[in-house]
Amino acid sequence: xxxGDLNDRRPRAVRAIALTLVGAxxxxxxxxxxxxxxxxxxxDSRTQIWLAEESxxxxxxxxxxxxxxxxxxxxxxxxxxxxxxxxxxxEVLDEELGIVSGxxxxxxxxxxxxxxxxxxxxxxxxxxxFTKSYRTWGPFWHRxxxxxxxxxxxxxxxxxxxxxxxxxxxxxxxxxxxxxxKFFRTLEQALFLQAQSMxx
Amino acid sequence: MKTGAVWTGxxxxxxxxxxxxxxxxxxxxDLLAPTEAQMKLRSIQTRTFEVKDRQLAMRxxxxxxxxLGFIIERANEPLGLVTAARFAEPNYYDVVAVTVTVRQxxxxxxxxxxxxxxxxxxxxxxxxxxxxxxxxxxxxFITRQ
Amino acid sequence: MGRWGQASACLLLAIxxxxxxxxxxxxxxxxxxxxxxxxxxxxxxxxxxxxxTELLSxxxxxxxxLGFQVEETAHDAGFLxxxxxxxxxxxxxxxxxxxVAIVTIPLALFRSGPVILPVDLHxxxxxxxxxxxxxxDSTRHEVRIMFYRVxxxxxxxxxxxxxxxxxxxxxxxxxxxxxxxxxxxxxKAVFLEAFTL
Numbered sequence: 278x279x280x281g282d283l284n285d286r287r288p289r290a291v292r293a294i295a296l297t298l299v300g301a302x303x304x305x306x307x308x309x310x311x312x313x314x315x316x317x318x319x320x321d322s323r324t325q326i327w328l329a330e331e332s333x334x335x336x337x338x339x340x341x342x343x344x345x346x347x348x349x350x351x352x353x354x355x356x357x358x359x360x361x362x363x364x365x366x367x368e369v370l371d372e373e374l375g376i377v378s379g380x381x382x383x384x385x386x387x388x389x390x391x392x393x394x395x396x397x398x399x400x401x402x403x404x405x406x407f408t409k410s411y412r413t414w415g416p417f418w419h420r421x422x423x424x425x426x427x428x429x430x431x432x433x434x435x436x437x438x439x440x441x442x443x444x445x446x447x448x449x450x451x452x453x454x455x456x457x458x459k460f461f462r463t464l465e466q467a468l469f470l471q472a473q474s475m476x477x
Numbered sequence: 478m479k480t481g482a483v484w485t486g487x488x489x490x491x492x493x494x495x496x497x498x499x500x501x502x503x504x505x506x507d508l509l510a511p512t513e514a515q516m517k518l519r520s521i522q523t524r525t526f527e528v529k530d531r532q533l534a535m536r537x538x539x540x541x542x543x544x545l546g547f548i549i550e551r552a553n554e555p556l557g558l559v560t561a562a563r564f565a566e567p568n569y570y571d572v573v574a575v576t577v578t579v580r581q582x583x584x585x586x587x588x589x590x591x592x593x594x595x596x597x598x599x600x601x602x603x604x605x606x607x608x609x610x611x612x613x614x615x616x617x618f619i620t621r622q
Numbered sequence: 623m624g625r626w627g628q629a630s631a632c633l634l635l636a637i638x639x640x641x642x643x644x645x646x647x648x649x650x651x652x653x654x655x656x657x658x659x660x661x662x663x664x665x666x667x668x669x670x671x672x673x674x675t676e677l678l679s680x681x682x683x684x685x686x687x688l689g690f691q692v693e694e695t696a697h698d699a700g701f702l703x704x705x706x707x708x709x710x711x712x713x714x715x716x717x718x719x720x721x722v723a724i725v726t727i728p729l730a731l732f733r734s735g736p737v738i739l740p741v742d743l744h745x746x747x748x749x750x751x752x753x754x755x756x757x758x759d760s761t762r763h764e765v766r767i768m769f770y771r772v773x774x775x776x777x778x779x780x781x782x783x784x785x786x787x788x789x790x791x792x793x794x795x796x797x798x799x800x801x802x803x804x805x806x807x808x809x810k811a812v813f814l815e816a817f818t819l
Contacts, residue, residue: 295484309716313776314499316709316743318716325708326747326769326800327688337687357558357578361592362511362519364599366576370556371695374679374702378692382597385502417774417788420744423707425691426509429683443686446504448709448744450689459510501709 312386312418316448339454341441342461342472349375349430352438355467356428362463365426375430382422385447421447439475440464514601521603523590524610525582528617531557534579534587541609541616547575557581571596575609589613664798666766667805668756669812674700674763677753680811681765684804685749693748700753710745710773735781740789743776747795767804769795 319325346352349372356377360367365379425445433439442460444451451457461472528534535554542549547561557579565571576592591609593600600606669677681702682692690704719739726737751767770792777787 291484310776311499313711313741313743315501316711317501318709318711318713320713322708322710322712322742322745322773323771323795323797325706325710325745326771326795327803333687353556354580357556358580358590359511361522361576361578361590362515363509364515364592366560366574366592366594367558367578368551368560369692369695370553370558371697372556373675373697374682374695376679376682376692376695384597420707420774424508425707427686427691427704429679429686429692431679431683441683441686442509443689443691444504444509445689445691445707446508447501448707449501451504451508453504453506455506456504456509459507463509463511 315421336450336452337441338475339452339457340443341439341475342464343433343475344438344440344468344470344472345436346438346468346470347432347436349432349438352430352440352468353377355464356430356440358467359460359464360426360428363426363460365424369427376427377430378425378427380426381424382419383424383446385422386418440472515599518599518601519590521601521606522592523588524613525586525588526614526617527585528587529585531579531581531587534589534617535559537617538577538579538589538613541613542575542577544616545609545612547573565595573600661796662766664796664801665768666764667808668762668764669809670762671812672761672763674753674755674760677763677765677808677812678702678751681751681753681767681808684807684811685751687807688804690747690749702751702753703748704751705746705748707744707746710742712742715739715741729781733781735779737781738779738785740775740778740785740787742773743787744774745771747771765805765808767801769800771795 344352353370353372353375357367357370360377360379363381365381367377367379369376369378371377423445424447426442427444428440428442431439431441440461442457444456465472526534532554535552535557538559539549539552542559542561545563546566547563550560550562552559559577559579560574561577562572562574565573572595574594578590580588580590582588589610591606593605593609671677675697678695678697678700682695682704685692685702685704688706690706692702692704694703695701719741723736723738726735729735729737747769748771749767749769751765753763753765756762756764772790772792775787775789775791778785
C-alpha cells in the first residue's frame with residue numbers, strides 16, 4: 278500500500294471521526310468490564326433505597342394472594358415445603374410474625390480473569406466489617422448470584438389470610454408476575470386451597 | 478489503512494461495547510416454579526416415621542447430623558427446621574449444607590424431609606439420602622414405616 | 623507577597639486544617655451527643671397498641687413492600703432485620719474513572735500505567751428495627767428503625783498491578799424524608815388490616 282494514501286484528506290477525517298467515536302464510547306463506559314455492564318447505572322445510587330417501581334400497586338397485586346383459611350401454621354408449613362421444592366434454603370422461619378425467608382445461589386457469574394475459588398457459603402453478614410475500607414477476595418464475583426425469596430403471611434380479616442411473596446434476582450426485584458403465578462400454583466397444591474387474587 | 482478497514486474497526490469496537498453479555502441476566506419465568514428434577518427429588522428426600530413426639534424427632538435429627546460431623550447453623554424447634562453444614566472433608570473447598578424439616582402428619586406419624594446441597598447444587602443421588610435416613614433411624618432407635 | 627502568593631498561602635493553610643478534624647478518641651465514645659437525640663427523634667415513632675407482634679409483622683410487610691428481604695427476626699426481643707441488594711454503579715464515577723485513566727496514560731512510561739479506579743458496584747441496603755414497650759402495662763410501643771448501606775467496589779488497575787475487587791465502605795442513612803415515609807406506610811399498614819389497595 279503506497280504511503281501516499283494516508284496523506285489523503287478524506288481518510289484522515291474518517292480516522293479522526295472513528296477515533297473520536299471510540300474515545301466517546303470509552304469515556305461513557307469509563308473502561309467498564311462486562312461484569313460492570315451487567316449492573317444498572319444511575320446518577321445517584323442512593324435512589325435505590327426507596328422503591329423505584331412504576332406501579333407499586335400492580336406489583337403488590339402480582340405478589341399477593343388471598344386464601345380462605347385462618348390456619349397460619351398450616352400456611353407456613355406449606356410455604357416451607359414449597360420453598361424446599363424450589364431448592365431454597367430456608368433461613369428465617371417465624372410463625373408468630375408470619376415470615377418465611379430463604380436464599381439460593383444461581384451460578385450466574387464467573388470472574389473474567391483468574392481462578393475462582395468457589396465460595397458458596399456466601400454469608401453476606403460476615404462480610405460487614407466496621408472499617409472504612411476493607412478488601413475481600415473470593416466471594417465478590419458471586420454476590421450477584423444470590424436469589425432471595427421472602428414470603429409473609431398476614432391476617433386479612435376474620436376468615437382470610439394474605440400471602441405475599443417477593444423475590445430478588447441479580448440485584449433487582451423480580452417484577453414479572455409470571456414467576457409469582459407459578460409459585461402460588463405450587464403453593465395451592467401444597468395447601469389444597471384455591472388462591473384468590475387481591476383484586477376480586 | 479483503507480477507509481473500509483477503519484469503519485469495520487469502528488463497528489467492531491462499538492459492537493463489542495454493546496454486546497448482550499453486558500446486560501444483567503433476567504429472571505426466567507420458571508424462577509419460582511419447581512422443575513421436573515426437583516419434583517423427582519422430593520420422594521427420595523422424604524421419609525415417614527412412626528414417632529409421636531416431634532421434639533424427640535428434632536433432637537434425633539440434630540444428634541444424627543452432629544454424628545455425621547455437621548455444624549448446626551440454626552434449629553427452630555417449634556417449627557421443625559434444622560439447618561446444618563460441613564466441609565466435604567478432606568476437601569476443604571467444598572461444602573455440604575442440609576436443611577431438614579420435621580412435620581407432624583398425624584398424631585402417630587411424622588414426615589422428615591432433608592434437602593442436601595453440594596456447593597449450591599442439590600444432591601440428587603438417592604444413596605446419600607438413604608445413608609442419612611439410616612443414620613437418623615439409628616439415632617431415633619426405630620425402624621421406618 | 624502578591625495576590626497569587628496570598629491565595630496559595632491561604633489554600634495551603636486550608637488544606638492543612640482539613641486534616642485536623644478531631645477523630646473520636648476513646649473518652650468520647652459511648653457518650654450521647656446532640657446528634658444522638660436528633661437521630662433518635664428521626665428514627666422513632668410511638669404506637670398506642672398492646673400488640674407488638676402485629677407491629678413487627680406490619681413492619682415486615684412494609685419493608686417487603688419496599689423491596690427488602692427479611693434476614694433475621696427475634697420476635698421475643700422485638701427485633702427485625704431486612705436487607706436489599708442492588709447495583710451501586712454511578713455515571714459520575716464512570717466518567718471520573720475515564721478521565722483519570724486518560725490523564726494517567728503518561729504514567730505508562732514508568733510501568734505505573736493508566737490508573738483505572740475501582741468504582742462502586744454492589745450495595746446492600748439494610749434496615750434494623752426494634753419494637754419495645756415504653757410503659758409498664760405495655761399499652762404503648764415504640765418502633766425504632768435504622769437504615770444503613772454497605773457498598774462494595776469492583777476491581778481496578780494501577781498500571782501493571784491489579785487492584786483486587788471488594789473494597790467496602792459503609793454509610794449510615796440520615797435522610798429524614800426516608801424515615802417519615804416509612805412510618806407513614808407503617809401506620810397505614812397497622813390500621814388498614816383490610817388491605818384495600
